[in-house]
Amino acid sequence: MEETIVIIGGGIAGVTTAEEVKKHAPHVRVVLIDGEEEPLYSRVLLPHYIKEKIPRAKVFLRTPERYAEQGIERVAGKEVSKIDPARKTVTLNDDTHILYTNLVLATGTAPRPSQGYVLQTLADADAIVEALPKLQEMHIVGGGFMACEFVNIAEKFHLPAKVYVRGGGFWNTILPEEAQQVLAQHLQHHGVRIHAAEEAPTQHPGLFYGTGAPAQCHLAEQAGCASEAGGIKTTEALATTQPHIFAAGDCAAAWQPTLGRHLRVGNWQNALQHGRALGATLGGAPTVATKPTAYATDLLGLSIIFMGDVQRAHATQLHMVRNGEKIQIYYYDDARLIGVVLINDPLARAALLAALGTSYVPT
Amino acid sequence: MLTMKIQLTVDPDLCIGAASCVTTDPQSFVMNGENKAEVLDHGQAPGGPSYSRTLEVTAEELEGVITAAQSCPTMAVIVTNQETGEQLYP
Numbered sequence: 487m488e489e490t491i492v493i494i495g496g497g498i499a500g501v502t503t504a505e506e507v508k509k510h511a512p513h514v515r516v517v518l519i520d521g522e523e524e525p526l527y528s529r530v531l532l533p534h535y536i537k538e539k540i541p542r543a544k545v546f547l548r549t550p551e552r553y554a555e556q557g558i559e560r561v562a563g564k565e566v567s568k569i570d571p572a573r574k575t576v577t578l579n580d581d582t583h584i585l586y587t588n589l590v591l592a593t594g595t596a597p598r599p600s601q602g603y604v605l606q607t608l609a610d611a612d613a614i615v616e617a618l619p620k621l622q623e624m625h626i627v628g629g630g631f632m633a634c635e636f637v638n639i640a641e642k643f644h645l646p647a648k649v650y651v652r653g654g655g656f657w658n659t660i661l662p663e664e665a666q667q668v669l670a671q672h673l674q675h676h677g678v679r680i681h682a683a684e685e686a687p688t689q690h691p692g693l694f695y696g697t698g699a700p701a702q703c704h705l706a707e708q709a710g711c712a713s714e715a716g717g718i719k720t721t722e723a724l725a726t727t728q729p730h731i732f733a734a735g736d737c738a739a740a741w742q743p744t745l746g747r748h749l750r751v752g753n754w755q756n757a758l759q760h761g762r763a764l765g766a767t768l769g770g771a772p773t774v775a776t777k778p779t780a781y782a783t784d785l786l787g788l789s790i791i792f793m794g795d796v797q798r799a800h801a802t803q804l805h806m807v808r809n810g811e812k813i814q815i816y817y818y819d820d821a822r823l824i825g826v827v828l829i830n831d832p833l834a835r836a837a838l839l840a841a842l843g844t845s846y847v848p849t
Numbered sequence: 850m851l852t853m854k855i856q857l858t859v860d861p862d863l864c865i866g867a868a869s870c871v872t873t874d875p876q877s878f879v880m881n882g883e884n885k886a887e888v889l890d891h892g893q894a895p896g897g898p899s900y901s902r903t904l905e906v907t908a909e910e911l912e913g914v915i916t917a918a919q920s921c922p923t924m925a926v927i928v929t930n931q932e933t934g935e936q937l938y939p
Contacts, residue, residue, distance in 0.1 A: 498922075530865065530922035539862060547924065547939075754922040755869050782866035782884055789866060789884040832866065832884035 489514045491768055492576050492584055494566050494705065495592030496520025497529075499735025499757040501548065503590050504558045506765020514769065516558050517584055519576070523563040524608055525550050530754055532611040533635045536618070537642045545608065569709040571728050588768055591706050591718060591726070591733040592761070595699035595752060597632075602693030605632055614694075618643055621692040627683065629656040632696025634785050637678060641786055647678050650686035656785070660796045662804055665815060665829065669785060676786045701737040701750060715739040717750035722774050724764045732768070734760035740775070742795075745824060749795060753781035778825075778842045780835070789832050794825035794842045801825070814838070850907050854931035857914060858901040861885045863925035870926055874917035877904070878926075886925070903931055911937075 491507050493500045496518055504518045526548040534540045553560040561578070568577040569589065576584045597604040602625075603614050624640045626633050629651035640647035651658070655666025670680050687693060701717040711726040712719045717739030724732045724740060735757040739750040756779040763775040778794040794817070798804065801817040801824065814834060817825035826838045857877060859870075866884035870877070876892045887894070888902045906914065911928075918926035918938040928937040 528922050528924070530867070531863075531924070534863065534923065544924070754867055755872065755920075758869065758920055777872065780868060782868065784865070784884075791866065791884070832880055833882050835868065835880055835884075836871070 487585055487587070489587045490517065490585060491515070491588050491590065492517045492519065492586040493590040493592055494519050494576070495590075495594055495735070495737075496522060496526060496560070496562075497592060497594050497735065497757065498526065498547075498754065499594070499761045500590065500592035501526045502758055502761025503592060503734055503765040503768070504553075505556055506762050507769040508556050508558060510766055510769025510771050512557060517561060517586075518553065518558055519561045519564060519566055519578070519584075521563070521565050522607065525552070525560075525562075527608055529606070532605060532608065533639065536605075536611055536614050536639055542608075542612075545611075566705055569705055569731075571709050571731065574730060587730065589731045590764065590768070591711075591731065591737060592735045592757075593702040593705060593733075594736045595701050597695065597699045598697055600627075600693075600695040600697070601689055602627070602695045604695050605635060606699060614639075617691070618645075621645055623647065624692045624694055625687055625690050626650065626694045626696065627686045628696030628698070629653070629658060629680075630696055630698065631781075631783055632699075633694075634696075634783050634790075636694045636696055637673070637786060638784065640678070641676065645692070648681055649673070649678060650681045650683045652683035655680060659798060660792070661827065662798075662806055662815065664806060665813060665827070668813065668829065669788070669790075672786065672788050678786075699736075699752070701739075701752075703737060706731075706733065706737070713739070714748040715750050717748075719748055722776075723767060723772065724760060724775075732764055734764045744822070745795060745800070745819065747800070751779060753779055753792075755779035755781065778839065780839060782832075788830055789828075790830075791828040791832060791835055792825075793827070793835070793839055794823075795819075796825035796827050852905045852907055853911065855904050855906055855911065855914065855937070856901065856927075856929040856931050857888050857904050858927045858929070859886045859888055860925045860927065861900055863923045864921075865923055865925075867922050869920035869922065870917040873920045874913045876910075877914055877917060 527545040531545045624647040626636045706718040718733040736752040739748040759775040763773040766773040780793040782791045803818040805816040812831035813829035815827040
């Protein structure tokens, strides 16, 4: 059998892995199994599309032809029903069997089922675009990135909005209470009030859910891969606990040697970094993704940047510094700086990311 | 060493401040006070900050710029061959 890399998942981690393998080892067969029919699109651009900043066609990052041009066999619109690690075989929902030399799980995340609108896929965005002209108001359940996007969408379309948050404020597992209060006041200034999650309607035409998207690990579990930290447990090199099975992107909880723990990171930069590193490794050039990643968002004009590991549960100490409207929050694990959040202070990013990068150098 | 001229542009309306371009090619991109990426010329900003510049790049430097452009989640980075007008990315 010719060397074959099978990749499950057609998002940025999966596609980048496929392309990097081909770049390093053009002779290797690469099969990409994508549950969606549409070619790769940017989930990050979906709010832009909903807010009419770009036409729908502009969300796509690849054309259907681009895969074949790079020698990647894309299987579109099919799901994997089973992985057989002993036979190194993947079975699709149409009973097709594909043998692999190495298997990559880039299965991403999925929002929890709900009665309202979610925003994960292009189909979700299409449904929201269709619904918005008919809505009188938005009821937004959640206090994280998606809820933030929904608040921005409500403002764009001049829809009154209420936000229902568990635990008091936005990003309550990340931000200290004082910072949550700053965001709450900012929202209130724009006419958006935060309510307790228990007060959220259970049915309403304008109900939007941003309550988190767990990693999709069911295939990994069925294949016998261990899980950790809410994701598929991997080494630094993204190898799972099953031989010849790797994981990349939002679903992977990779070992972080300088943190001494596995960490699942759900942002674009991390998914891209994983794809590049794993693709190079599987293409014969072993590479480890070591740089801390960052993600930025905008809450009604307030910039918020998250860098490194910013889970409060992982930090032994938080230190918040306010300088007028600018806020810097430092997350320490013992003496090591492991994460930073910047509110309204984007110019501080470069130096602090470099400081985090220093913390992350493997010893 | 052979070089070519490119027009390197960041569309600030599309830029969301992910800074993947800066991470990939810090000689060509830097974040500004509005959390948008601006374009540098080999690490410098001649004439002040700008979202668009004409750069003279080697083949290797062009590869770095294209890789940075490809890393942008919103395709806010546009690379054009200044001599032929051909859009190299996206």
